[in-house]
Amino acid sequence: MTTTQILADRRAHIHEKGTAPFNIACEKQSVAGSVSQRACVFCGSRVVLYPIADALHVIHGPIGCAAYTWDIRGAWSSGPQLHRMSFSTDLQEKDVVFGGEKKLYQALVELIEHYRPKAAFIYSTCIVGLIGDDVEAICRRVSAETGVETIPVHSEGFKGSKKDGYTAACNALDQLVGTGDTTGISPLSINILGDFNIAGETWVIKDYYKKMGVDVVATITGDGRVDDIRRCHGAALNVVQCSGSMTQLAMKMKQEYGIPIIRVSYFGIEDMSKALYDVAEYLNDKTVMKNTQNLVRDEVSNLVPQLRKYKHDLQGKRAAVYTGGAFKALSMIRSLRTLGMKTVIAGSQTGNKQDYKRLQELSDEGTVILDDTNPLELAKFLEEKKADLLIGGVKERPIAYKLGLGFCDHNHERKIGLAGFEGMLNFAKEVHGTVTSPVWKLASLRDRLVDRHRLLDGDRSRNGNRFVEGGNAS
Ligand code: SF4
Numbered sequence: 079m080t081t082t083q084i085l086a087d088r089r090a091h092i093h094e095k096g097t098a099p100f101n102i103a104c105e106k107q108s109v110a111g112s113v114s115q116r117a118c119v120f121c122g123s124r125v126v127l128y129p130i131a132d133a134l135h136v137i138h139g140p141i142g143c144a145a146y147t148w149d150i151r152g153a154w155s156s157g158p159q160l161h162r163m164s165f166s167t168d169l170q171e172k173d174v175v176f177g178g179e180k181k182l183y184q185a186l187v188e189l190i191e192h193y194r195p196k197a198a199f200i201y202s203t204c205i206v207g208l209i210g211d212d213v214e215a216i217c218r219r220v221s222a223e224t225g226v227e228t229i230p231v232h233s234e235g236f237k238g239s240k241k242d243g244y245t246a247a248c249n250a251l252d253q254l255v256g257t258g259d260t261t262g263i264s265p266l267s268i269n270i271l272g273d274f275n276i277a278g279e280t281w282v283i284k285d286y287y288k289k290m291g292v293d294v295v296a297t298i299t300g301d302g303r304v305d306d307i308r309r310c311h312g313a314a315l316n317v318v319q320c321s322g323s324m325t326q327l328a329m330k331m332k333q334e335y336g337i338p339i340i341r342v343s344y345f346g347i348e349d350m351s352k353a354l355y356d357v358a359e360y361l362n363d364k365t366v367m368k369n370t371q372n373l374v375r376d377e378v379s380n381l382v383p384q385l386r387k388y389k390h391d392l393q394g395k396r397a398a399v400y401t402g403g404a405f406k407a408l409s410m411i412r413s414l415r416t417l418g419m420k421t422v423i424a425g426s427q428t429g430n431k432q433d434y435k436r437l438q439e440l441s442d443e444g445t446v447i448l449d450d451t452n453p454l455e456l457a458k459f460l461e462e463k464k465a466d467l468l469i470g471g472v473k474e475r476p477i478a479y480k481l482g483l484g485f486c487d488h489n490h491e492r493k494i495g496l497a498g499f500e501g502m503l504n505f506a507k508e509v510h511g512t513v514t515s516p517v518w519k520l521a522s523l524r525d526r527l528v529d530r531h532r533l534l535d536g537d538r539s540r541n542g543n544r545f546v547e548g549g550n551a552s
Pocket residue numbers: 118119120121139142143146202203204205234235236
């Protein structure tokens with residue numbers, strides 16, 4: 079049992095393996111006052127739809143919402159760059175009083191005439207939900223007048239968490255799926271769902287499938303194109319990576335078009351190889367299987383010797399992993415083991431019961447599993463478990479640096495591709511560089527402890543008796 083102090087209401091969301099039966103609380107609203115790392119509904123829908131490069135993305139709301147998600151993913155496009163323009167209706171006080179529908183209509187007509195996009199996504203923000211603009215009606219009118227499909231995304235920020243934004247995005251995508259011609263699609267074909275082409279990762283994965291002899295009909299949404307999504311219902315299989323964001327769309331396609339689903343991860347040697355073999359096995363084609371065996375053999379035999387020098391220095395180091403969905407954390411733990419490292423903390427913003435069960439089965443005794451943690455809690459566990467490295471996103475980076483730990487960005491802001499076999503080498507280099515950096519020796523332990531005690535004292539005075547010792551779901 080840990081001696082770290084946590085908020086009493088957070089206790090059920092934390093489990094330390096080996097100290098109690100596993101029954102972690104998850105998929106719940108964040109605890110009030112806990113300063114969750116989760117993003118809002120609008121942000122959730124933006125991160126999913128943003129990489130569709132030939133669509134117009136218009137944020138109906140204050141400019142702050144647009145700024146918050148401006149160029150939000152490092153999602154690269156091989157062609158159009160329209161997705162990188164973050165258009166906003168910039169709602170002001172007057173619009174809040176008298177309504178923003180006219181402004182939205184005028185903005186859409188002007189933008190569509192200028193850019194002639196393949197489709198347009200219109201995101202509702204908190205204030206639009208409050209004032210009750212009929213975004214759906216405006217979209218219908220603009221679609222009819224311009225001939226460009228204009229799709230409302232019901233993503234009012236306050237109505238849930240990032241995960242509800244994934245639902246809003248899947249509902250919007252569902253309006254496109256099934257509207258294109260599927261003539262000529264090969265029976266050896268798939269859709270890639272839940273890969274967002276961060277630093278070109280989708281291209282790496284597409285290249286593997288090409289070498290296997292498998293056609294990719296649509297990438298949803300990394301380097302995405304509207305016309306590909308319209309005809310993706312002609313593919314033989316949906317291969318889902320970021321399951322939190324894309325399972326809903328895959329399930330709808332299964333119901334409506336009978337397309338089966340497999341869940342994969344493209345991170346780490348084991349999971350990357352398994353993903354390719356699972357696809358080959360499903361497609362049940364001798365040539366595809368042979369190509370897959372050759373591909374995996376060549377890639378792994380090239381990669382493993384290069385990892386040895388990093389493993390030598392990283393052996394026995396301790397890592398903490400905090401991701402958006404919990405499925406990715408499983409790949410991280412395996413990849414860290416490949417590098418000789420031990421995971422002492424593993425958590426996610428939006429994991430479900432099944433994900434966390436698998437996470438704790440894979441973890442070593444004593445690993446702390448966190449659902450929807452907050453910066454203070456995470457900082458305390460990082461110190462208590464003596465982590466050398468934190469893997470997370472942009473919001474976790476300052477926590478690591480303030481504590482004098484190495485940090486690896488595994489979220490959508492990163493600039494280095496970490497997927498695939500070549501991504502595993504990049505991951506090893508990045509982890510090695512940050513963990514062995516001499517800069518951490520210059521961060522005084524005393525200063526860190528003083529800061530930590532200030533943090534704790536401040537929090538105790540603000541939160542009264544809301545803290546309890548340790549944390550375990552009971
Ligand atoms: S919470 Fe509301 S106001 Fe804030 S970014 Fe999200 S939609 Fe905009």
